[in-house]
Every structure is written in structure tokens, then in C-alpha cells.
Amino acid sequence: MRVLTGIQPSGDLHIGNYFGSIKQMVEAQDKNETFAFIANYHAMTTVSDGDRLAKLTMQCATDFLALGIDPQKSVFWVQSDVKEVLELYWVLSSFAPMGLLERAHSYKDKTAKGFATNHSLFSYPVLMAADILLFNSQIVPVGKDQIQHVEIARDIAIKFNNQYGDILSIPEFKVQEEVATVLGIDGQKMSKSYGNIVNIFGEEKSQLKTIKKIVTENVAMEEPKEYETCNVYNMAKLFLEGDNLIALQERYKRGGEGHGHFKIYLAEVMWEYFREFRQKREYFEANQDEVREILQSGAAKAREEAMPIIEKIRSVTGIKY
Ligand code: ADP
Ligand code: TRP
Numbered sequence: 238m239r240v241l242t243g244i245q246p247s248g249d250l251h252i253g254n255y256f257g258s259i260k261q262m263v264e265a266q267d268k269n270e271t272f273a274f275i276a277n278y279h280a281m282t283t284v285s286d287g288d289r290l291a292k293l294t295m296q297c298a299t300d301f302l303a304l305g306i307d308p309q310k311s312v313f314w315v316q317s318d319v320k321e322v323l324e325l326y327w328v329l330s331s332f333a334p335m336g337l338l339e340r341a342h343s344y345k346d347k348t349a350k351g352f353a354t355n356h357s358l359f360s361y362p363v364l365m366a367a368d369i370l371l372f373n374s375q376i377v378p379v380g381k382d383q384i385q386h387v388e389i390a391r392d393i394a395i396k397f398n399n400q401y402g403d404i405l406s407i408p409e410f411k412v413q414e415e416v417a418t419v420l421g422i423d424g425q426k427m428s429k430s431y432g433n434i435v436n437i438f439g440e441e442k443s444q445l446k447t448i449k450k451i452v453t454e455n456v457a458m459e460e461p462k463e464y465e466t467c468n469v470y471n472m473a474k475l476f477l478e479g480d481n482l483i484a485l486q487e488r489y490k491r492g493g494e495g496h497g498h499f500k501i502y503l504a505e506v507m508w509e510y511f512r513e514f515r516q517k518r519e520y521f522e523a524n525q526d527e528v529r530e531i532l533q534s535g536a537a538k539a540r541e542e543a544m545p546i547i548e549k550i551r552s553v554t555g556i557k558y
Pocket of ligand 2: 241242243244245276279364365368369377379383386
């Protein structure tokens with residue numbers, strides 16, 4: 238199977254990104270053809286400081302490699318290094334009905350949250366469709382928030398194929414149900430753009446500080462506490478299994494401890510979980526030239542895959558005359 242995913246370098250990577258997408262991608266590497274890229278054009282919808290975007294792109298690449306994306310197994314590149322995606326984006330625009338884009342949750346949510354709207358935010362799903370369709374992707378592992386975007390890519394591909402013949406592969410999304418939506422410290426979907434994240438590679442002290450801000454119920458120390466609805470428990474659950482998870486449930490049920498104790502425990506468990514990744518990250522951080530080389534050779538491979546598809550599209554659409 239050909240599996241593809243992208244992540245925007247629009248801020249620090251957070252545990253929602255990790256469990257919703259990166260981890261699945263890393264696990265898919267051994268049995269599939271995996272394609273992972275950094276969606277820097279997409280990030281322009283929210284990051285308008287050029288230096289910051291450039292810096293975040295390298296940071297995101299470094300993080301991805303530290304978290305286990307293996308350039309020997311996966312094609313790994315930065316979106317803007319394969320410009321053909323912009324060409325396909327335009328071609329697909331003619332197959333993206335206004336109504337379909339107007340219904341996109343991400344656009345509606347951002348508008349509702351008061352972000353200034355512009356064309357790039359509106360046409361965001363068309364560029365995402367181009368990302369997916371340029372590489373004949375079959376499976377797209379995403380968090381729940383991105384399902385609709387993959388469905389839009391499918392709709393666009395079907396419309397295109399109806400017009401020009403069976404050229405584009407029709408992709409499917411894949412969501413890992415138990416981590417479909419990781420909630421942020423405020424109890425809403427964790428997102429870089431909502432300022433409610435717990436990041437993966439923060440300093441130990443600042444991680445604890447963030448975790449301490451997680452909103453919890455107000456229950457007296459000695460009282461038993463609900464764990465199913467607790468934000469702290471739900472985050473801890475991502476890092477624990479078996480007896481350790483049951484032991485935490487027992488602590489909630491028993492009473493005698495406050496949410497502050499559970500927060501400290503969460504911070505410890507998380508710190509331990511990412512320990513090995515942090516060590517790998519230090520290596521790549523000290524070797525940024527190697528990261529750049531990996532990205533360049535990934536882009537060359539990605540373009541090699543894209544060229545036959547884009548050539549076919551140029552030919553059937555009459556762009557090549
Ligand atoms: P963000 O919303 O923080 O900007 P992205 O949109 O760049 O994150 O998402 C990158 C990937 O991580 C996508 O596959 C997305 O579905 C997944 N993802 C993002 N936030 C969450 C979350 N809170 N829970 C689960 N998956 C998530
Ligand atoms: N829109 C995705 C997100 O915000 C990132 C992305 C861009 C993507 N292009 C993609 C994800 C293609 C999967 C496939 O999470």
C-alpha cells in the first residue's frame with residue numbers, strides 16, 4: 238500500500254500530532270511504501286513571518302526524524318521542494334466546487350474563531366488534494382479533523398477522472414479510533430493554532446508548567462475522582478498500558494490525591510516516553526546539514542514519483558500541446 242501524510246510546520250509538534258499521525262506513519266514504514274512531507278505551503282495560511290516559517294520547517298524535519306521517520310524506508314521531503322504540487326493544485330481547482338469548499342470544517346472553524354479569512358485558507362483542501370493525488374496515495378493516516386479533507390480529495394479525484402479517464406488513484410483516510418482526537422489543556426481539540434498544546438520536545442520544567450494548566454474538575458482532595466472525563470487521565474492514557482493504566486484508575490477512584498498529583502505523574506510518564514526520541518533529536522539538531530541532505534534526496538525521489546503522473550495530467554488536460 239502507498240501511505241502518505243503531511244504535517245504543517247506551523248508551530249511546535251504536539252502529542253496530538255504524534256498519536257494522531259506521526260506514530261501511525263512510523264509504524265507503517267515497515268510494511269508499506271510511505272511518503273511523509275512537511276506542508277510548508279499550507280503553513281503559510283497561518284505563519285506570515287518568513288524567518289519563522291523557515292525555522293519551523295527545519296525544526297519539524299528534525300522532529301520527524303527524531304520520532305522515527307526513517308529516510309531509508311520512507312520518502313521524506315518538504316512540500317515546496319516539489320513544485321509540481323502547485324501545478325496540480327491549479328488543475329484540480331476546476332474540479333473543486335465552491336459548495337464543497339464552503340462546507341469544509343477547518344475553514345468554517347477558523348472563520349468562527351475569528352481568523353481573518355483569505356483565499357489560501359479557503360482553497361487549502363485543494364492543495365491538500367494535490368499533495369495526496371500527485372503521488373497515487375492509497376491510504377492517508379490522519380486525525381479525525383482531517384477526514385473531511387481526505388473526502389474532499391476523493392471527490393475531486395472522482396470528478397477529474399469522470400472528465401479525463403482513470404488517471405488519479407482514489408485515496409482513503411485511516412484514523413486510529415482511540416486517538417482520533419487528542420484534547421488540549423483546555424479540553425478542546427489540541428491544535429498548534431489554538432494555543433492549547435502539550436508539545437513533544439519542550440524543556441522539562443516548561444512541560445510541567447503546561448501540564449499544570451490542564452483544566453480539571455474542582456473536587457476536594459480526599460474525594461474519589463472521575464477518570465474517564467478527566468483531561469489529565471485522557472492524556473496519560475496515551476502513554477500507559479496494562480497494569481500501569483489500571484493503577485492510575487485506582488488512584489482516581491481511591492481519592493486522597495488531587496489532580497495536581499496526577500499532573501505531576503503525567504509529566505513524568507511523558508518525559509520518560511519521549512526520552513529516546515529526545516536523544517535522537519539532539520543528534521539531528523547538531524547535524525542540520527545531514528537533515529538538509531535527507532530532505533533534498535527525499536524531494537528528488539518524490540519528484541521522480543510525481544513526474545509520470547503530472548505528465549499524464551498535462552497530456553490529458555491539453556496543457557501539453
Ligand atoms: P494542528 O491542528 O496542530 O495545526 P496539523 O493540522 O498540522 O496540526 O495536523 C497534523 C496531523 O496531526 C494531522 O494528521 C492531524 O489530523 C493530526 N492531529 C492534529 N491535532 C490532532 C489532535 N488533537 N488529535 C489527533 N490528531 C491530531
Ligand atoms: N492539512 C493537514 C493538517 O493540517 C496537513 C496536510 C497537508 C496533509 N497536506 C496533507 C495531511 C496531505 C495528509 C495528506 O493536518
